[in-house]
Every structure is written in C-alpha cells, then in structure tokens.
Amino acid sequence: MRAVATLVPLLFVAALARPATAQPPLEAARGLLAAWHDDPARIDRARVLLEAEAAADPSADTLVELSRAWFLTGDFRARSEPDRLAAYEQGGRAARRAIAAAPRNERAHLLLAFNSGRSAQITGVMRALGMLGTIREESVTVLRLNPSSVDGLILAAGMAAELPAFMGGDRAKAETLFTRALDLDPHQTGGRLELARLYLGLRRWTDAARELQAVMDETTPTDRPRWAMSDLPRARAMLFELRERGRVPGIAPQSP
Numbered sequence: 001m002r003a004v005a006t007l008v009p010l011l012f013v014a015a016l017a018r019p020a021t022a023q024p025p026l027e028a029a030r031g032l033l034a035a036w037h038d039d040p041a042r043i044d045r046a047r048v049l050l051e052a053e054a055a056a057d058p059s060a061d062t063l064v065e066l067s068r069a070w071f072l073t074g075d076f077r078a079r080s081e082p083d084r085l086a087a088y089e090q091g092g093r094a095a096r097r098a099i100a101a102a103p104r105n106e107r108a109h110l111l112l113a114f115n116s117g118r119s120a121q122i123t124g125v126m127r128a129l130g131m132l133g134t135i136r137e138e139s140v141t142v143l144r145l146n147p148s149s150v151d152g153l154i155l156a157a158g159m160a161a162e163l164p165a166f167m168g169g170d171r172a173k174a175e176t177l178f179t180r181a182l183d184l185d186p187h188q189t190g191g192r193l194e195l196a197r198l199y200l201g202l203r204r205w206t207d208a209a210r211e212l213q214a215v216m217d218e219t220t221p222t223d224r225p226r227w228a229m230s231d232l233p234r235a236r237a238m239l240f241e242l243r244e245r246g247r248v249p250g251i252a253p254q255s256p
Contacts, residue, residue: 024060025053036076037225043072054094060102067094074118074229076229085122091115106145106152112209113138113155132167135159150222151178151180154191161198174198187222189215196238204246212239 009107021033027118029046038043045067053062059096070091078084085155092115098108113135139159157177164170178195182188192211215235221227242248 017103025049026065028049029065029069033065033072036072037228040076040182042230043069043077047073058101060098060105060108063094063098063101064105064107067091067098067108067115070094071115071118076117081122085119088115088119088122092119104145106142108140109138109145110151110155113142135229136168148184148187150181150185150191153177153184157181157191158194161194161201171198171202185222187218187220189218189221189227190223193231193235196235200238205242206253207243209239209248212242215229223254
C-alpha cells in the first residue's frame, strides 16, 4: 500500500510535466509541413492542429501557417474542383485574418494572393477578373514591404507573363522579374519552372530547356516538398516533350 501511495503523487507530477515539455501546436504543425512530401497526410494533421490553435489563440503566425496548410490542401490533398476551391477560399480567409492582425506581415499578403490566384483558376472568367484586383494589390503590397521578396517577385513576374498586354501583361518585364528573383535565390525551383514556361511561350526552346534541366538537377531546392511532388515531375515532362518535338537540337528524346 505504501508503494501505491508513493506512486500516485509521482504519476500526478509526471502528468503535470508532460504539457510543459510538449511541442507547441504551431511548431508541431511547422514540423509536419517541413517534410510533408514524405507523407502528404501530414498536411491534414498540420491543418487540424492549426485550426485548433487558431480557435484558441488566433495569432498572425498561426493564421499564416493555417492559410499555407489550406493552400497545400487545395494543391495536393483535395480530390475535386469544389473541394479545391473550398480549400483555397479557407486559405484566403485565414490570410485575411492574419493581415487584420498584422497588416505588415509579408507572408500573409503572399498567401492571400496565392489562394486567390488558385481560386481564380477554378472559377468563371467574370469572378476571376474580380479576384485579379486583389491579387495585383497584394503583389504590390508585398514588394512595397520587401522589394527583395523572392516569392513577391515571382508573383509579380507570373502576372506580367500571364496577363494580356491591355491588362498589364509584359513578357519582357516578366523575364526581368523572374531573373531577379532567381539571382536572389537560385534554388527557387517554382520560379525557375515558371521562367521556363515563359520561354516556351516565347518559343525560346534552348532557354526553356536550360531552366528545366536546372530544376531537374537541383540538389538543394528551397521548397523541397513542392520540388519533389510538383516541380520535378513537371520539369521532367516538359523537357521530355521538348525533346520529343525536336525543339532542342542534338538532344535525343528520353523517357520522363
């Protein structure tokens, strides 16, 4: 009996100690998202943690990570267009809440633009045109807050590359912005892939092939999960198609 009496207080002390040593939800979610390509279900687990944390303590940092988790959900976990759209809309709402809490949070503005951009790709033309103002405004805000923002430069470059001239599109400007971003971070494979797409549109096949090969050869990508799950397979497929069509002289077709 004395042993039991001694054990009970020890168990009580241990129970009290566990929460103090447990990893905070925000850090746990960041840990899950750091290598989600090893197990994409980590995105779901991170999102659940962040939703609970945002309900209890809606800090800007938590809301930014929640917006990112919803963005990744739309890109890699949703299985239908309605589910993807719902994920991006949730991501946009979280980003707006983060901006309300911290108006100068660069990542919050980026994520609002990213989620809005994905939503615009899914919805009809008229609604997409309405979202364009938000995306452009957030792009300007990011570069005003940080003129050297790599993601901000890629965002601005993407708009300049994709929009028609009468809406502000300018492919020469897009190339300049992409190049500046990659000078700042040569390992940003998403931006390099978009630069390759720009070169394809300009029929600059050799330049496109060079950028696609660089994506495939990258050993230290800035965003390894996205590189592994999206950038690398896309670059491989695009380069294979270039070779198949004989757009790159002297390079034999290879299986993707």
